[in-house]
Amino acid sequence: MRGRILSSIACLLLLSIPAAANAQDATGSDLARVGGGVLGVYSGVVLGTAGSLIPCTQTLAGVKCVRVAAIFGGLVGMAAGIHMGAGDEDAVVSTYRGAAYGAMIGGVVGFALKEAIPPYGWIDVATAAGIGAAIGTAPVGAVLGFAGGLAVGSILLITVPSFETADAVGMGFLGMAVGGLAGWVIRSIDAHENDPTIQIVLPLRVGF
Amino acid sequence: MRTRAFVVALVCLAYGCNVNHGMRPQASSGGCPERMSDGAPVEWYGPEKGSDRKKHDEWCATVGPIFIDSVPRAEFPRWDIGDSLAVVTWNMFVGGGDLVEFLRGELGLACEGDVRLWPETPFVLLLQEARRASSDLPDINNGPWSTHIQPDPFPGEHDDIVDIARRCGLAFFYAPTQRNGYQVEDGLKEERGIAILSTLQLSDFIAIELPFEASRKVTVAATVRTVNGDSLRVVNTHLDVGASLYRTFTTGNSTRLRQALGLIDALVLIEKARSGGDVSCGSACDPERFAGYPIATVAGGDINTWSEEETALRRLREYFPDSPPPGGMATRTWFPTDHLFFRAGGSAELRLVPGSYRRIKETYCSDHHAQIMWLADAGPGEE
Numbered sequence: 001m002r003g004r005i006l007s008s009i010a011c012l013l014l015l016s017i018p019a020a021a022n023a024q025d026a027t028g029s030d031l032a033r034v035g036g037g038v039l040g041v042y043s044g045v046v047l048g049t050a051g052s053l054i055p056c057t058q059t060l061a062g063v064k065c066v067r068v069a070a071i072f073g074g075l076v077g078m079a080a081g082i083h084m085g086a087g088d089e090d091a092v093v094s095t096y097r098g099a100a101y102g103a104m105i106g107g108v109v110g111f112a113l114k115e116a117i118p119p120y121g122w123i124d125v126a127t128a129a130g131i132g133a134a135i136g137t138a139p140v141g142a143v144l145g146f147a148g149g150l151a152v153g154s155i156l157l158i159t160v161p162s163f164e165t166a167d168a169v170g171m172g173f174l175g176m177a178v179g180g181l182a183g184w185v186i187r188s189i190d191a192h193e194n195d196p197t198i199q200i201v202l203p204l205r206v207g208f
Numbered sequence: 209m210r211t212r213a214f215v216v217a218l219v220c221l222a223y224g225c226n227v228n229h230g231m232r233p234q235a236s237s238g239g240c241p242e243r244m245s246d247g248a249p250v251e252w253y254g255p256e257k258g259s260d261r262k263k264h265d266e267w268c269a270t271v272g273p274i275f276i277d278s279v280p281r282a283e284f285p286r287w288d289i290g291d292s293l294a295v296v297t298w299n300m301f302v303g304g305g306d307l308v309e310f311l312r313g314e315l316g317l318a319c320e321g322d323v324r325l326w327p328e329t330p331f332v333l334l335l336q337e338a339r340r341a342s343s344d345l346p347d348i349n350n351g352p353w354s355t356h357i358q359p360d361p362f363p364g365e366h367d368d369i370v371d372i373a374r375r376c377g378l379a380f381f382y383a384p385t386q387r388n389g390y391q392v393e394d395g396l397k398e399e400r401g402i403a404i405l406s407t408l409q410l411s412d413f414i415a416i417e418l419p420f421e422a423s424r425k426v427t428v429a430a431t432v433r434t435v436n437g438d439s440l441r442v443v444n445t446h447l448d449v450g451a452s453l454y455r456t457f458t459t460g461n462s463t464r465l466r467q468a469l470g471l472i473d474a475l476v477l478i479e480k481a482r483s484g485g486d487v488s489c490g491s492a493c494d495p496e497r498f499a500g501y502p503i504a505t506v507a508g509g510d511i512n513t514w515s516e517e518e519t520a521l522r523r524l525r526e527y528f529p530d531s532p533p534p535g536g537m538a539t540r541t542w543f544p545t546d547h548l549f550f551r552a553g554g555s556a557e558l559r560l561v562p563g564s565y566r567r568i569k570e571t572y573c574s575d576h577h578a579q580i581m582w583l584a585d586a587g588p589g590e591e
Contacts, residue, residue, distance in 0.1 A: 049457065049460070050457070052460075053456065053457075053460065053461040054461065054514075056460070056461070056519075057460075057461045057462070057465065057518055057519050057520075058515055058517045058518055058519070059517070059519060059522075060519060060522050060523075061519075062460070062462060062465050062519035063227055063459070063460035063461075063462045063465065063519075066460035066461065067460065110453070113453065118355055119422055119423075119452055120452055120453065121452070123452070123454045124452050124453040124454050126454075127453045127454040127457055127458075128453060131457070164514070164515040164516065164517070164544075165514065165515070165542050165543065166514035166515035166518070166543075167515065169514075
């Protein structure tokens with residue numbers, strides 16, 4: 001048990017280490033675009049799904065609503081990832097590093113769940129690691145979003161009679177998804193913010 | 209464009225494969241004592257999906273038989289004109305709930321001790337997590353079992369459901385669902401099950417194995433005769449509280465929705481079969497297109513819902529359009545898990561007594577509150 005706690009703390013410390021490269025000096029590449037897009041799709045789909053599981057199952061649409069949220073998250077993540085890769089290769093590498101740390105933390109949490117809940121198996125440990133990886137790509141946004149969502153949900157739970165416990169918890173996870181996706185978008189914009197030149201593209205057809 | 213199509217296909221594929229809830233009639237199966245019951249005939253329904261059926265077979269092999277006693281004690285009241293029928297659902301916490309005291313305190317039936325009391329009006333009691341203990345249960349070997357639930361000591365005797373029902377002279381239909389741990393105490397093994405107890409005669413016994421999620425869940429149904437001799441189907445169900453993280457994530461948290469839709473599918477199939485319709489439609493059965501409503505049906509159980517607006521609950525209310533509005537009361541900790549539903553139909557002119565749907569305040573040592581409502585005959589002059 002002590003070992004698990006220490007490894008969790010170690011992972012958290014690793015997360016706080018800044019990326020080695022300075023994003024302002026880096027440039028994008030085709031490989032970074034593809035890499036960013038793939039990780040963005042993965043992270044967006046997982047965040048969209050995780051964030052919509054509870055809110056959507058309070059509606060008649062149910063799993064259809066979850067699908068829409070997952071697809072929306074995937075599209076946002078893909079666009080942000082490609083944009084990030086086009087602007088800053090190192091930002092993509094850093095995001096992959098965050099995913100790896102997130103997977104480790106998720107795996108530890110999943111293992112703890114497996115030990116505590118008898119029907120849980122290794123596939124659930126892998127699922128927790130997968131969710132952790134998605135959160136790890138945008139940890140600050142996801143954590144802030146979760147906290148904000150839960151806070152708003154708690155206030156609504158107290159003030160609005162028809163607002164139920166499930167709604168308040170769902171707000172937390174929805175906040176996590178929104179915060180995580182916002183983190184992706186912000187990082188993709190940041191990746192272009194310090195470009196050395198302003199590029200203006202004029203669509204001009206030249207012919208004889 | 210290709211990437212977008214790939215994403216759409218991936219997501220739809222991931223969820224689509226895991227949420228099939230189609231049902232079909234099931235044949236009796238060897239190796240499963242429950243389905244081979246020698247008592248009154250029981251009609252079985254279960255999931256179409258092969259992997260679900262395989263899991264049900266594995267779990268079913270570790271439990272004992274169904275118990276049925278269709279005829280109640282003669283002293284019990286008939287359902288006469290002017291009477292109402294009490295319908296109650298209660299999760300009794302694997303025998304932790306004090307059923308004897310519950311019958312005395314809430315339904316006016318004192319069937320033990322020196323003073324005997326008979327209820328003034330008929331009732332149907334839908335019990336989930338009923339406990340049965342016996343030395344005759346099959347050995348688990350490598351079979352599945354659920355975590356042993358051992359309620360705290362409670363004031364009543366820790367008797368099993370079949371013993372209590374027999375001592376009280378109630379008609380009953382008990383179907384085990386899963387083993388309550390692998391332990392053997394004093395030579396007794398334990399199982400959990402689902403039961404319908406009534407002061408009215410029961411007939412037309414049906415057992416429905418729900419789409420498999422986390423553990424084996426069985427819904428039972430039987431029929432009672434109304435004041436005018438018409439039929440009222442009574443359905444008792446218990447949905448899973450949750451699935452594994454993997455299933456929750458890959459099915460879009462549709463654990464209870466899938467089981468609720470499976471239950472609705474099975475009920476549609478049952479009514480179609482009884483009205484001479486086609487039962488081969490399986491998952492293609494559309495409840496909305498099947499508007500025959502050949503029989504009035506009352507259903508209840510532990511739906512394990514987190515909120516009163518959960519998709520599974522909304523779907524059930526759609527199928528049971530005459531259900532009472534949600535009571536707004538938590539029945540387990542702060543969650544509204546237990547519900548009753550009603551659908552008028554057939555020749556029975558039944559109606560829900562307005563304002564009668566409520567939570568029973570006392571828990572009788574269970575971890576759930578019971579829910580009760582009353583049905584009355586809507587004869588001439590009634591609304």
